[in-house]
Amino acid sequence: MKPENIMPATSLDETDRQIVVATQSGLPLVPQPYHAIAQQLGITAAEVMVGMRNMIDTGVIRRIGVIPNHYALGYKANGMSVWDVPDDQIDVLGKTIGDLEFVSHCYHRPRHLPDWPYNFFAMVHGHNRAEVEEYVRKIARLIGEADRGHQILYSTRILKKTGLRIGG
Amino acid sequence: MDELDRAIVNSLQGDFPICDHPFAEVAGRLGIAEQELISRIEALLQNGVLSRFGPMYHAERMGGRLSLVAMKIPDSNFEHVAEIINAMPEVAHNYARDHVLNMWFVLATETADEHAAALKKIERDTGYPVYDMPKIKEYFVGLRLTV
Numbered sequence: 057m058k059p060e061n062i063m064p065a066t067s068l069d070e071t072d073r074q075i076v077v078a079t080q081s082g083l084p085l086v087p088q089p090y091h092a093i094a095q096q097l098g099i100t101a102a103e104v105m106v107g108m109r110n111m112i113d114t115g116v117i118r119r120i121g122v123i124p125n126h127y128a129l130g131y132k133a134n135g136m137s138v139w140d141v142p143d144d145q146i147d148v149l150g151k152t153i154g155d156l157e158f159v160s161h162c163y164h165r166p167r168h169l170p171d172w173p174y175n176f177f178a179m180v181h182g183h184n185r186a187e188v189e190e191y192v193r194k195i196a197r198l199i200g201e202a203d204r205g206h207q208i209l210y211s212t213r214i215l216k217k218t219g220l221r222i223g224g
Numbered sequence: 225m226d227e228l229d230r231a232i233v234n235s236l237q238g239d240f241p242i243c244d245h246p247f248a249e250v251a252g253r254l255g256i257a258e259q260e261l262i263s264r265i266e267a268l269l270q271n272g273v274l275s276r277f278g279p280m281y282h283a284e285r286m287g288g289r290l291s292l293v294a295m296k297i298p299d300s301n302f303e304h305v306a307e308i309i310n311a312m313p314e315v316a317h318n319y320a321r322d323h324v325l326n327m328w329f330v331l332a333t334e335t336a337d338e339h340a341a342a343l344k345k346i347e348r349d350t351g352y353p354v355y356d357m358p359k360i361k362e363y364f365v366g367l368r369l370t371v
Contacts, residue, residue, distance in 0.1 A: 067287055076281060082269075083240075083278035085262050087247055105242050108279065112242075116285045118365070120240040122265065123276040124233055129371050136321070136328075147361065154364030162363040165292065168355045172294070172325065207323070215318035216310040216329070 068116065071099065075107050076116075083120070131181045134160075135188040135208040137195060138174035140167070145202050146176055152198055153178050158191045173205060185210070225273065228256065230371050232264055233273065237366075283332055289339040290332045291358035294325040295350070302326070305350045314342045325355060 084092040094101040111117040154162035161179040182188040251261040268274045318329035333339045
């Protein structure tokens with residue numbers, strides 16, 4: 057199976073790339089943020105807005121808005137639930153589980169047998185571990201007999217956390 | 225956080241407009257003044273309720289390569305290996321997890337070749353194998369927190 061992320065990606069033109077670099081850590085908090093970026097880059101506001109709309113259409117920008125900090129909002133427990141499910145059922149299960157409001161990331165990933173039998177990942181957020189475990193039981197009920205084994209991996213320590221960045 | 229802060233967090237997780245006066249447009253929907261909205265977002269960023277405000281980019285769609293990588297590191301060597309891994313600019317997040325595979329990080333590079341080279345470098349510098357888990361398919365990525 058070919059990982060999705062080595063499929064040909066949208067290549068950014070130079071203007072798009074400049075817009076990404078100028079906005080990847082956030083939009084300026086001024087009444088006309090797109091004009092401010094345009095001024096910074098020496099292009100027109102229309103160019104910035106067209107570039108950003110195109111990047112939304114091509115999926116380069118997932119969305120624009122506020123990114124809440126789970127932890128500050130009381131979602132202090134997060135568990136990476138990992139599942140061994142039959143490959144031929146995974147897409148159907150992925151749609152169902154990915155739609156659950158307590159799941160923030162949901163992926164099909166490769167197994168590494170014999171050490172790692174799990175091919176389906178769902179990151180679950182709750183206020184505490186008991187809530188995370190309740191949500192995981194809910195996922196288990198939805199997966200039903202296709203669940204050939206699962207685990208919850210909790211993070212015990214953040215070793216590094218920096219945002220993804222592309223260079224200027 | 226008061227009602228207005230909650231309304232801002234709940235209603236602005238996805239479709240901030242692209243137009244000449246986007247804050248004015250959103251403020252109008254919420255029934256408040258443009259400057260009030262800007263000040264509220266500023267304060268929510270400052271007190272850590274929001275980690276960011278702006279576009280959320282899709283790394284692979286920009287042409288980059290991203291994967292989740294796990295390693296099995298003995299306790300006696302864990303801190304040393306963590307230092308080596310964290311020092312690499314290609315590593316974005318790194319977490320200790322309660323499993324035999326006890327170190328999990330996101331490796332992000334601009335090309336597939338750089339990705340392969342980074343994995344080789346990690347194995348060479350640490351002496352432990354990597355379990356590379358690039359996504360085969362993504363079903364959902366996002367946050368739908370209601371506060």
